[in-house]
Amino acid sequence: MLTVLFGVAGLLALAAAVLPKLVADRPFSTPLVMLIAGIGLGLLPLPAPYGDGWADPAAHLTGVESFAQLGILVSLAGAGLSVDRPFGVRRWASAWRLLGITMPAMIAVVALLGWWWLALTPAVAMLLGSVLAPTDPVLAGDVGVPSPDVGAHLARHNEIRSTLTIEAGLNDGLTMPFVLLALALAGQPPEPDAGWILVDLVLPVGIGVLVGLGAGKLLGWAMFGTASSRFRLADYADGLVLLALAFLPYAVAELVHGNGFVAVFVAAVAVRAEERSHEYHEVLHAFGRQLERLFVALALLGLGVALGDGLLHGFSPVELLVAGVVVLVVRPVLGWLALLGSPAGRHASGAIAFFGVRGIGTIFYLAYALDRFPVPGQDVLWRVGALTIALSVLVHGILAGPTIRRIEAAGGHLPTIGDPGGLTGPRNG
Template structure:
């Protein structure tokens, strides 16, 4: 126990120090933490080992919490009023790129990995959404940075996409679970797991967001008007309350969290309390990233990738370097994003903690056959994304913004 506490303290310190030390450099904190964890293979065998495969419940819990907090943070960052035109790039990514990515990755898995249909669909669903946890480098930094907010097509689009597509990938994951468990999907399944879950998630998020916004900013009693205080931990209410209520009602919890946070944000309304909530959420995100990516690195150093085949490596490369950039770029053609901005948006489809959540969730609810290949390819995709996107996100974003290429077409 003493060793665990010491390691936890060291990770907390690293989580605070690394972003500042690495600011403006090509190296990213997620990459350094993953490499640090993977370095356990240098230690004597058996001293430090970690295997997520038998600990699905714990992996699901930790990754789910990380995604919930990150989705809430994404909703609080956005200061562009929602609409068909203003959010056009986001709608294109959600309506075109996401389903086509699920289909493309599913067919790739069937062709390269020799896995069952349900397992291939699971990979397609888990690897389709942009991860809100690891995408912070390319998102809107916070409510107080107007110049990087509503007028920044790249950051706004990626923030909104990352906040929404984790929720929209869930029906595909549930479809894979249902196929693995029952072998077919019916009309009733579509009505409950797609139509109702979407409507319920939006409805619960909007209602809870309106109630919390009124409480925070307009309560008659000053003691209840939390916006006049500095209680950042109230973010947990914005994140956990809509998620729990939506899940109880059969809705998409991640969707409810994003909608709630966006409504609390108040459609570009400016207030210091938004910064308080955002800063607390950002600190939680940093802690989750430090813990989970270091743990993933330890798992890799402990042999999680043992038996990795060339076909699995090829699959990971195609997912990161071909599927997302190609389908993202096609979806953005003719839209508000300028060519260079569209290329950046399409490229920075980061894969990470959300993918681990969906994999653990699905494997805990159905039998998908051999699980080792699934863990290997998912881990390989995440590692490639952490390395490639971690090295390029900062320099690319700075170059785009310096040239003004991030501004939308008028």
């Protein structure tokens, strides 16, 4: 069995390296290829100990949670390093609208659908809305800022890519309070009250921001600021430092009751701000991108195997309807409404609203929540979550590249009002 696992790992590593080049400029993506391959593998009559639901994530909650958590941490560090747009209330205005308006509204609407169409209890329905809330910095590679060394037309000036990267970097952490609130309402002690909400839900976000700023400043100094070349990390050009950026802020934040995901993204943004144009950012990002490819290959292949091997047992068409409404209606409509009057403009607003890719964050929060407090209807949560991710990978994987390139070619990615991104772009739409 161990030999087989080594062989599969080798094939996955090879696929993670080769597939991005094979599917470049084609109307499908590496995640979509891996998902389809996984479904095909799951449908095969595999011999024991495989088959008969062996890949069901509900049977491996701790492992699934740890794997997804690792992938998120690496992707958050890479996403933060890619943010070239300086921090600011107006400069990040579109992202603030998505985080402050679209995300809570989407949780509420999906919770209503879960209660009404799926007959979930209100608390479990809220949990469904919460786990479907985060967008994915790993799977959104075609719509986010590609890397730290790209030109301003793909980074600072690009309203679509900057906004989606910032949103994906922050909403993985901002989802946590909603998940914890849903678990509390479902019956996990303590009972929610004002003091608990402040201390356990709100305060950790603030602590995460502070830890991220401190860790980012310290790591930025170690990379670029120290006078000694022996200790200046940028002089080593070693991508492994990305793991320090991903793990240290998270660990410190969690130890002091902070939000670790928020801390990692803030730390990476702070490191980028310390020395915005240094080539070492690309070294770190390239290393992280290689790890992300492997995580994507494993996660989507595993999800596909689970879908083909029995995860959909008990499936009801209304579950697919909910997944379709989430991807094709709820996020696009709520995102578009939140961006009305924003710097994004008409064309960019439509793209930003539509390309809210669902992915590993959903897998993590499902495993995280159900490992701590099993709730009734958890099989429904897994089916709807898996179907939503699969549909998002299918739709966004086919449409993302061609759509974004067309909008960028027409200039529709530029902000419409003076200088929200630090530079002024022409008006459009």
